[in-house]
Amino acid sequence: MRKAVLFADLDFIDEATDLAFGAGFDVVEKYKLPKRPNPKYFIQQDKLFYIKDRSEIDAVIIFDLLKPRNFINIKKELINKEILDKTLLLLEIFALHAGSKEAKLQIELARMKYEIPILKESYTKAKITEQQGPLGAGTYGVESIIKLYNRRIVKITKDLESLKKFKETMIHTSRNVGIPTVSIVGYTNAGKTTIFNVMTGLSQKVDSTMFTTMSPKRSSISKEGKKVMLVDTVGFIRAIPPQIVDAFFVTLSEAKNSNFLMLVLDSSLEDSIMLEYLRSSIFTLREIGISGKPMLIVLNKIDKIREQEVKSKIEIVENVSKDLYCPIIAVVPVSALKGMNISSLRDEIFKMALG
Numbered sequence: 001m002r003k004a005v006l007f008a009d010l011d012f013i014d015e016a017t018d019l020a021f022g023a024g025f026d027v028v029e030k031y032k033l034p035k036r037p038n039p040k041y042f043i044q045q046d047k048l049f050y051i052k053d054r055s056e057i058d059a060v061i062i063f064d065l066l067k068p069r070n071f072i073n074i075k076k077e078l079i080n081k082e083i084l085d086k087t088l089l090l091l092e093i094f095a096l097h098a099g100s101k102e103a104k105l106q107i108e109l110a111r112m113k114y115e116i117p118i119l120k121e122s123y124t125k126a127k128i129t130e131q132q133g134p135l136g137a138g139t140y141g142v143e144s145i146i147k148l149y150n151r152r153i154v155k156i157t158k159d160l161e162s163l164k165k166f167k168e169t170m171i172h173t174s175r176n177v178g179i180p181t182v183s184i185v186g187y188t189n190a191g192k193t194t195i196f197n198v199m200t201g202l203s204q205k206v207d208s209t210m211f212t213t214m215s216p217k218r219s220s221i222s223k224e225g226k227k228v229m230l231v232d233t234v235g236f237i238r239a240i241p242p243q244i245v246d247a248f249f250v251t252l253s254e255a256k257n258s259n260f261l262m263l264v265l266d267s268s269l270e271d272s273i274m275l276e277y278l279r280s281s282i283f284t285l286r287e288i289g290i291s292g293k294p295m296l297i298v299l300n301k302i303d304k305i306r307e308q309e310v311k312s313k314i315e316i317v318e319n320v321s322k323d324l325y326c327p328i329i330a331v332v333p334v335s336a337l338k339g340m341n342i343s344s345l346r347d348e349i350f351k352m353a354l355g
């Protein structure tokens with residue numbers, strides 16, 4: 001795993017650490033973002049210079065939105081390190097979950113559109129340096145990369161257009177063939193991947209080179225000779241930057257192609273927060289056009305709460321969810337980490353998927 005230093009606001013430090021982990025980074029140090037960003041580097045200058053000499057650090061993740069000039073200034077100091085802001089980190093996560101060609105293209109498009117202003121800024125800087133003397137960096141390299149990007153953007157936009165047309169015709173002809181599919185959806189950190197791993201017997205952690213070529217976030221489980229496919233989808237994420245919302249929705253749209261859903265909630269959250277996540281999860285599903293697919297709600301992390309609380313949480317979730325979504329097949333409490341009640345969950349999945 002690549003080692004990273006993370007900078008985030010206090011409120012977001014845990015979420016950012018989980019997201020970084022999901023993108024294949026081991027966060028070895030965490031710092032609070034400064035109250036007033038440094039105009040040149042965004043982060044604190046002394047911290048940047050401290051990281052500069054640390055050869056074991058592969059990446060710096062700044063969980064906020066950087067300006068092109070911040071990227072360029074930081075990159076100048078941290079030449080051999082990867083620099084990611086919130087947008088680039090999320091795009092990396094989407095890429096790991098993108099199963100369809102459309103999602104892959106949307107993500108590539110969003111990334112290029114995001115990087116072009118950075119390239120343009122570095123082009124302008126290179127030009128200024130060139131005018132100042134013979135030691136200035138050449139503009140040729142940057143200029144040709146920008147041209148390449150623009151050509152690729154035109155090509156991707158065209159490909160996406162034809163994919164859309166193709167999909168429109170497919171909708172009328174396609175039938176659900178093969179084994180039933182259950183998509184695992186839910187907020188980041190609810191425990192989707194842990195559930196996926198415990199159910200499928202896989203314990204894959206993110207390895208980016210592997211995920212770019214195939215989509216191992218799907219695996220089948222079997223019972224009495226019958227099979228069901230489980231799909232671990234990209235988590236719902238709070239406050240997605242608007243430039244990449246399309247890329248997020250299309251990545252999550254994978255859930256649209258499945259027959260059933262499993263919505264995972266973290267039961268150890270306070271009731272009000274857990275219910276807020278439940279509501280906004282269902283609204284997000286609606287936004288991408290998912291409704292009416294039979295759904296199991298999984299209350300995960302019950303090892304962190306008392307038995308009495310488990311009962312009351314099941315009740316609250318049952319009451320609130322039935323007004324928001326139909327059909328909800330069952331609310332199942334589990335602890336994926338401790339392996340609690342996993343066999344009941346398996347039974348419920350097969351009952352839902354195979355009747």
Ligand SMILES: Nc1nc2c(ncn2[C@@H]2O[C@H](COP(=O)(O)OP(=O)(O)OP(=O)(O)O)[C@@H](O)[C@H]2O)c(=O)[nH]1
Nearest residue numbers: 022187188189190191192193194235301335336337
């Ligand atoms: N105590 C406890 N912790 C759990 C349980 N399930 C998952 N976790 C922990 O919760 C954290 C998040 O788990 P993940 O499985 O990565 O969650 P996720 O929903 O896939 O998150 P993203 O990949 O970020 O979307 C990890 O630190 C897990 O070890 C559980 O049943 N009990």
